[in-house]
Amino acid sequence: MTASVTVAVIGGGSFGTALASIVADNGHPTRLWVRNPELAEAINREHRNPRYMPDLQLPETVQATSDLEEALEGAELVFLAIPSKGFAQVLEQARPFLKPEQLLVSTTKGFEEKGFKLMSQLMAEITGFTHLGVLSGPNLASELAQKQLTGTVIASDDDLTRATVQQVLGNRYFRVYANTDIYGAELGGALKNIYAIAAGMAAALGMGENTRSMLMTRALAEMSRFAVSLGANPMTFLGLAGVGDLIVTCTSPLSRNYRVGQALGQGKSLDEVVESLGQVAEGVNTVRLVKAKADEMGIYMPLVQALYLVLFENHSPREMAGSMMGNEQSTDVEFVLPRDEVLKSAQKITRVASD
Template structure:
């Protein structure tokens, strides 16, 4: 199979590497220097400096060359560039081939999930999402991991499962696209909260409480939007949440940690090489909470901090003074 992966960040490059073991893979990089390095030196020093890439992995800066003969298109660019990248690739993509999102975010202007953006830009193409506790550097190091390929058509899901599954990287199928995508996007907001707890030097008990109560908020909003409860207890929910909240490789946890240490959000983002989707998703979650009339105190606290309304320590002080009711209730 000829697979085109759009986006040569750490996760896009990792997925391209996984697929290159059994398929003909071409990786598209927005930056021509990144594409040249991958193709000629088999390295991506900007995003994965410690790893050698397969010699069979091709790379290009030419979007037409990347997708024109592809049997499968995989999109791993940040959410703010997702639609424009698909729009630019649309004239060169063969009809009806599947398009898979790797992006754990929501389009800010439309509030659409990434598979909804795929259907909007490329109607008639099967749309799917790959989501789970997948830290790129660990997978590149050969450590075991699991993910979920989500699409309503389980026959398509099974076919895609065989494309992505490789060695110790296990891939499960799931029909609950809403749940998988919302779990992947919303956990980034909770990871910022967990990072803030780390930056404030709270204990493991506090961080554990943030993660578990954060899962409750994530699940309630995801279910209100049509996701299934079981999904939020699985790989694309709890699994991804734990990995993103505790790992030192997590961008969103890092942002939270720096916020907790008192740094300004603009300074943190300016120095980062990769996108932390949770900053934007925190603003979107605030809109969703109002739309569905939900009380999401942890998400709301992150929203206030990333928008400059409150400091990390103030947000935590507010959370600690809230009334604790039944565990199934907000707060």
């Protein structure tokens, strides 16, 4: 029997609700903060979240509230499950009720536009606390709600945070693996949303399994190149927060980002798709932010560039496939053979041929 830990989950969308259900299932007192008081009342009355997870029966020990002070009072571990666009704002609101001994863990898979910041950076800046972590992995909320077996990663350089999250969340259907590479885990979760949109589009265009497999593998090369430029460890991309999350979101229609890509591939407009989703698909904004950052830092990201044109410059999804095949033939794994060396060899034979 493990010790009971009081947990607050800030954000009662699909993921926050699924997470609260696991925590409570494991016997820990659980608060769930939602901004809408009527939704909080409905959750407490019906023991389910009628807006985001209507089919998930919540343990009665999940207590919903729209009062941040009440949610955070006495909480030892706080999960932040707010979409990236509202993350900083909610954390600022919560700041007066937070204490340095509390452990703060972000589950958000996106970037803050101002300054291109990760959620772990926002947590450090806004709170100045040291017990910080990031949770990321192949964790589709609807599968978690059905207790389908899966795993996740708690990334933190603080051993108390890693061990506590493993103890609080781990159970017979959910395994929690530890990592110290916060940026790697966080970037894996945020960047894979981009490629899930591309994969959904490829599926809608009827592309074959070879194509989808190449797309995912080149996505892994591209996302790890970007992440390493921002200080992440490339090895993290071999784990659940890297390739694990990439596979699930690039293959499952349960992923909202994949569904955005599918709908675009079927000829719907981006506005139409986002409007009809009713939930967040972080990848749309992430494409825009990552493209700007890659341009600024001179990082080669052909898939991001091509997807940006489809999402924001009215290029057709078929053009994206064409541009993907027209790019330079580069290195397979650049941590084995650097891209510059391949380019140099190509230039050498071109020179010889033209002499």
